[in-house]
Amino acid sequence: MTQNLGKLDRTIRIVGGILLVAxxxxxxxxxxxxxxxxxATGLIGWCPAYRPLGLNTNK
Known part of the structure; x- marks a missing residue:
């Protein structure tokens, strides 16, 4: 399970997740x-939906 989320992607997910929970x-x-x-995906840096789509925002 290698990281496939870049820094900006992770930040957006974490902030958005916190806002939704709040x-x-x-x-x-x-x-x-x-x-x-x-x-959760922002905190661990891995999105399972990105794998079948072949996406990787991590540099």
Whole structure:
């Protein structure tokens, strides 16, 4: 499992994930759980959806 996310991609995912989770908590909406996916992929630096698509933003 090699990293396939670049620095900008990871930053956008982490910030977006935090915002989605915060929105879910603030509005008491369970859909905020969706924010955990981009947050987790941003933190580990690997996106499983990029592999079959042949994408790699890591330099």
């Amino acid at each position: 929105w879910g908590l603030a509005s008491q909406n369970w859909l905020g759980v969706i924010g955990l996916v981009p947050l």
